[in-house]
Amino acid sequence: MQFFLNITLGGIATGMIVAAVALGLVLIFRATNIVNFAQGAMAMMTTYIAYAVLHKGSGYWLAFVVALATGLLFGALTQVVLIRPLQGKSPLNAIIVTFGFLIFLEGLAGAIWGSQTRTFPAPFSEAGQKIGNTQIAFSPFDVFVVLAVLALMILMLVLFRGTDLGLRMRAVAFAPETARLLGVRVRPLLTLGWALSAAAGVLAALLVVPTSSLTPNFMDVILIYGFTAAVVGGLDSPVGALVGGLATGLSLAYVGGYLGGSLEPMAALALVIVSLMIRPEGLFARPAPRRV
Amino acid sequence: MKRFSLHSARRRARLYATGVVACAVVGTMALTASGPANAASVSTPGVTATSISLGATEPLTGVAANYNDIAPAMKAVFAWANAHGGVNGRQINLTIDDDQYTPSITATMTHQLVLQNNIFADVGSLGTPTQLQVQPYLNGLKVPQLFILSGCNCWSSSKYPYSSGLQTPYTVDGKILGSYVAKNFSGEKVGYFTQDDEFGFDAIKGLNMEIKGSSVVSKQTYVASTAAYVAGLQSQVAALQASGAKVVVLAAIPPFVGLFATTAATLGYTPQLVIDGVAGDPSAIGAPAALTTPAPNGQALLNGAITEAGGAFEDQTSNPWVRVATKLLTKYDSEVAKNGITGDELTGFNLGYLVYQALKAAGKNLTRQGLLNAIAADGKNFANSGFVPYSYSSTVHFGFEGEQLYKMSATATPITLPTGTFMGVTPVGPVYYTSPGAGPVKVWHSAQDKVPASLSSTA
Amino acid sequence: MGELRKKAQGLAAKPWFRMPRQPMLRHLSYAAVAVVFLYFLTQKLSAFNDYEVGEIAFYVVALAGLTLLTGVNGQISLGHGGFMAVGGFTLALLVEHTKWNVVPELAIAIVTSALVGALIGIPATRLRGPYLAGMTLMVALGLPYLTNQYDSFFGGDQGLTTPQPIGPASINPEQWLAWIQLACALIVLILLGNLLRSRFGRSFRAVRDDEIAASLAGIHVARTKVIAFMVSAGCAGLAGALLALSAGGVNSAEFPLSISIYLLAGMVIGGTGSLMGVWWGAILIVYLPTSWAPSLANHFHVNSQVSANLAVIIFGLVLVVGMLVAPGGIQGALRWVAVRVGAYFSPDGVPNMKLSLQEAPTDRAVHDSESVTQADKPGV
CATH class of the missing domain: 3.40.50.2300 (Response regulator)
Structure with a gap:
């Protein structure tokens, strides 16, 4: 029973981090209709910068803020330099460009910082808590993870559902020409979408790095799982991303716990295939007629 | 009419483009092609009157790139040897190739070392899956595959007599x-x-x-x-x-x-x-x-x-082996000079010194079989920085067993x-x-090998 | 000047030699020239260069399949290394358990990976760009785990050995292997070249350009996509089996994600959709990581950390810059130059290429287009 409880709690903590990545992907997809494969690598670069700030002797929270700010800037720059020229081209081009950017950044990080593993601290204790006589696998840091990701999701919901800005961002993503005709200034909105998404990616990276350690490719697999979560939930839905993240985290935990750790990546693949077979647009996406 | 000529222009364009591809293929080949092996070395590949050519494949990049400081340290030991007259009058040239810890790349790089760099032996290459990939190839051509950095039991097998490991199994x-x-x-x-x-x-x-x-x-x-x-x-x-x-x-x-x-x-x-x-x-x-x-x-x-x-930690500066390794590598390995010695670099030092001793023991008339014989006969007596002597013999191809x-x-x-x-x-x-067999675990009573005077006086 | 040009135009107007119009015949005559050329090339080269030529050949096979899938059919795969693994392991298992000749072994490797391709391709028909890209990426990451999970069958990390085929004693083994691999490459190029000119090829393109229009025109969209996926996966499987012959064995570490990335970059640099361009991509994949990047690093005296990552950085740049600046790749650029050079000597003077290339392909000569519509469609 304790085993079940522990792997469930572990699955929830993992799921929340996966959800943060998925939220970042959803944010860009909603804003610019592109899946950003470089999101993890961009966050990885930013985490190295946070690491440098930490080792300059600054506290954790300063590094945290610096990382988020750098992430915003990095996202905006990426959109302006790499993505803007692709407007109106086949979506395949954007996939190849963001994927190439991922490879490039990982090589660059390896060239600058080397490939050795670095440890990155957590802001709160990672030790599980005792409730009565049983120790449960949920640490103060896990609480922070859950709260941070929930906050991110609520912010996104408010942005898209409750503000004029969010509405305009969605209009720009799905009908840029119409939006332009209606007088929406398209370019800055797209840039903003990328900046926010990159920041969400950075948050995920900062939440996962205390457990996984810092290397140039530490975000690879979490990006894959984040993608799984986004597909399960529907690339268009923040709530879907959260639910998809939890579903992914728990599936991985149960498959790992009861069937063997080496099957986890296959479990994620199976989850994607099954959910696409049942509901190709994702669980929470509103079905949209395909544009001709 | 106009249409047609346009299209034939296009067709011709395609032919030209095909031609350019062909020329480029030839050009690339010609650029990277290498001449046949040095004529003087027909008797023993990779050995001339003045030089020995060795090769190693290492994960300089990729998932195991944290081990990329071992081979440069080995090379530094050869630089030390070369600066002091080489081994039996020959300079040691080591080619280090990056295999990214990917067996297919190991295969390519090892083919290159054997077919193009014409190496005498493959020494100190790293990794179990990577070296398993080329074990049949190297043994088939009777190229020594020595002192592999892996503790797999597979390096000491009568099926592959040209292979040997260094790490404790x-x-x-x-x-x-x-x-x-x-x-x-x-x-x-x-x-x-x-x-x-x-x-x-x-x-x-x-x-x-x-x-x-x-x-x-x-x-x-x-x-x-x-x-x-x-x-x-x-x-x-x-x-x-x-x-x-x-x-x-x-x-x-x-x-x-x-x-x-x-x-x-x-x-x-x-x-x-x-x-x-x-x-x-x-x-x-x-x-x-x-x-x-x-x-x-x-x-x-x-x-x-x-x-x-298996040996002293790099920070145990009172240990004579750590001292001599640090001194030598500081002189010949720019990475150590800059950042100090790591455990991997200590391993690389030990590896380089092992290769040096083996080549020396094989004598002036260097052949591949001669080298294997020398290791089988003298391997136990080669000095090392570990706590136990090497186990090499005609049947045991493991380095450390303690x-x-x-x-x-x-x-x-x-x-x-x-x-x-x-x-x-x-x-x-x-x-x-x-x-690795059925025998009991025994206590080793003797002290660590002494640093040979020839090494400590010249490092 | 005017004289020369007139003379040249006179020559161009009366071609001394005309390639056969029938596609199969034309492709065979290309191949015949290639066979003669490659025979002398492999004779001339050293054993290691022959080995590299063989590597180029199997990457040509894999890239041809990928470029068909992405450039012609508009589906993307970030995980073709996974299909290569299927082909490699199939060959190795056949070597382990049978005493067959290498030809049926290669054929079965193709069939097996095509079937696995169908398995992936069927759910993939419901997916559009980013979903499909992510899913194929997961295939590439996930498949090697299966070999670890059933290690008694797949030989675990040690993997299975695939000895190099030995030919007649007078031919050195590297050359013999290169011939086998080159033969496969040429056969694949001929067959794919014909396929593209067939009804299937046209429906591949129609589906890429507009699925709804294609289905209105009576094309079974899902079936077309699955067939494209199977053909592409079969090519990758053949390439993986040929890679296994070069490497001497297969194991789970042999087909890392980086192979899939290399393939994607190779496709982009050659020119997405171009069957001739794949040679460029294959040359890049073989020489960049093992030869060019190290020499470049040596030349500029960069530290080992930078040199270790140089190839990866260049591959990334190829993907990003290639897509942004030259989506037609090297082959597209060559064609651009060649068309202008050719037009200079044509009686009608310099044509308005932009217009003519965007015209709908109504004439046979355009349908013969070897490489697929790169110029027609800059966005892949």
């Missing part, structure tokens, strides 16, 4: 750790956490020879790729916890030992850790020196962990490196040695 690691566990934690429930490949399998073989099967309550594995990272090791560690194991033996690479400790801390699981020598260096695991809060990476659990090492046990300790003198300050270690008990 994982089965020996397992036996020595197993005998310690059987003696010091008898009656306790034991769990295994091992890598899901030859490394883990061989280690378990050794552990099972020493630890009673009935006391092993859980065996968990992981796949050595970053894919397992994110979900953490939650499922494996929770299963060990649920089994009630009080002692956990880890045959895992350094990042996974660190991750194991972190995960165990989250679960509030505090077993006694016993760690295979592959991850025996606290600096490689990233075990910090001071127990600070907030506590990263389960350092409390690592405090008190038992581990093993280990010193250590305890990681937050109160020991910390290991200070440019990358940070890490937990120190204190020796536990005597040095043990054994073979």
Whole structure:
């Protein structure tokens, strides 16, 4: 029973981090209709910068803020330099460009910082808590993870559902020409979408790095799982991303716990295939007629 | 009419483009093509009156790139040898190729070393899957594949007489750790956490020879790729916890030992850790020196962990081998000059000096078979920085077969490196040695080899 | 000047040699020239260069399949290394358990990976760009785990050995292997070249350009996509089997994600959709990581950390810059130049290429287009 409880709690903590990545992907997809494969690598670069700030002797929270700010800037720059020229081209081009950017950044990080593993601290204790006589696998840091990701999701919901800005961002993503005709200034909105998404990616990276350690490719697999979560939930839905993240985290935990750790990546693949077979647009996406 | 001519222009354009492709293929070939082997070396490939050409494939990049400082240290030893007259009057040239720890690239690079660089021998190449990939090829051509940096049992086999390993076989690691566990934690429930490949399998073989099967309550594995990272090791560690194991033996690479400790801390699981020598260096695991809060990476659990090492740690500056290696490498390896010596560089030093001694013992009339004969005859007497002598003989192709046990300790003198300050270690008990076969684990009584005067006076 | 040009135009107006119009015949005559050329090339080169030529050949096979899938059919795969693994392991298992000749072994490797391709391709027909890209990426990451999970069958990390085929004693083994691999490459190029000119080829393109229009025109969209996926996966499987012959064995570490990335970059640099361009991509994949990047690093005296990552950085740059600046790749650029050079000598003077290339392909000569519509469609 304790085993079940522990792997469930572990699955929830993992799921929340996966959800943060998925939220970042959803944010860009909603804003610019592109899946950003470089999101993890961009966050990885930013985490190295946070690491440098930490080792300059600054506290954790300063590094945290610096990382988020750098992430915003990095996202905006990426959109302006790499993505803007692709407007109106086949979506395949954007996939190849963001994927190439991922490879490039990982090589660059390896060239600058080397490939050795670095440890990155957590802001709160990672030790599980005792409730009565049983120790449960949920640490103060896990609480922070859950709260941070929930906050991110609520912010996104408010942005898209409750503000004029969010509405305009969605209009720009799905009908840029119409939006332009209606007088929406398209370019800055797209840039903003990328900046926010990159920041969400950075948050995920900062939440996962205390457990996984810092290397140039530490975000690879979490990006894959984040993608799984986004597909399960529907690339268009923040709530879907959260639910998809939890579903992914728990599936991985149960498959790992009861069937063997080496099957986890296959479990994620199976989850994607099954959910696409049942509901190709994702669980929470509103079905949209395909544009001709 | 106009249409047609346009299209024929296009068709012709396509033909031109095809022609350019063909020319480019030829050009590329011509540029990278190399002439036939040096005529003087027909008798023994890679050996001339004044030079010996050696090759190594190493993971300079990729998942195992943390080992990329070993080969440069080996090369530095050759630079030292070359500066002092070479070996039997010949200069040693080492070509280091990057195989990214990917077997198919190892195959390409090894073909290149043999067919193009015309090497005399492949020395000190790293990795189990990578070197297994080229073992049939090298042995088929009778190219020595010496002192492989891997503890697989597969390097000492009569089927492949041209291969030999350097690292302590994982089965020996397992036996020595197993005998310690059987003696010091008898009656306790034991769990295994091992890598899901030859490394883990061989280690378990050794552990099972020493630890009673009935006391092993859980065996968990992981796949050595970053894919397992994110979900953490939650499922494996929770299963060990649920089994009630009080002692956990880890045959895992350094990042996974660190991750194991972190995960165990989250679960509030505090077993006694016993760690295979592959991850025996606290600096490689990233075990910090001071127990600070907030506590990263389960350092409390690592405090008190038992581990093993085949030789002195690089920070043990009173050890004469560490002293001479640091001195020599500071002169000939720019990386050491800049950042100080690491454990890997100490390994590379030892490796380079082993190759040097073997070539020297093979004599002036150097042949591949002569080199193998020299190692079989004299290998036991080659000086090394480890705690036990080499085991090389005509039948045994393993280098080290002994280990010193250590305890990681937050109160020991910390290991200070440019990358940070890490937990120190204190020796536990005597040095043990054994073979990967059925024999018992024995105590090695003699002291470490002395540093030869010829080395200490010129380093 | 005017004289020369007139003379040249006179020559161009009366071609001394005309390639056969029938596609199969034309492709065979290309191949015949290639066979003669490659025969002398492999004779001339050293053993190691022959080995490299063989490597180029199997990457040509894999890239041809990928470029068909992405450039012609508009589906993307970030995980073709996974299909290569299927082909490699199939060959190795056949070597282990049978005493067959290498030809049926290669054929079965193709069939097996095509079937696995169908398995992936069927759910993939419901997916559009980013979903499909992510899913194929997961295939590439996930498949090697299966070989670890069933290690007694797949030989674990040690893997299975695939000895190099030995030919007649007078031919050195590297040359013999290169011939086998080159023969496969040429056969694949001929067959794919014909396929593209067939009804299937046209429906591949129609589906890429507009699925709804294609289905209105009576094309079974899902079936077309699955067939494209199977053909592409079969090519990758053949390439993986040929790689296994070069490497001497297969194991789970042999087909890392980086192979899939290399293939994608090779496709982009050659020119997405161009069957001739794949040679460029294959040359890049073989020489960049093992030869060019190290020499470049040596030349500029960068430290080992930078040199170790140089190839990866260049591959990334190829993907990003290639897509942004020259989506037609090297082959597209060559064609651009060649068309202008050719037009200079044509009686009608310099044509308005932009217009003519965007015209709907109504004439046979355009349908013969070897490489697929790169110029028609800059966005892949």
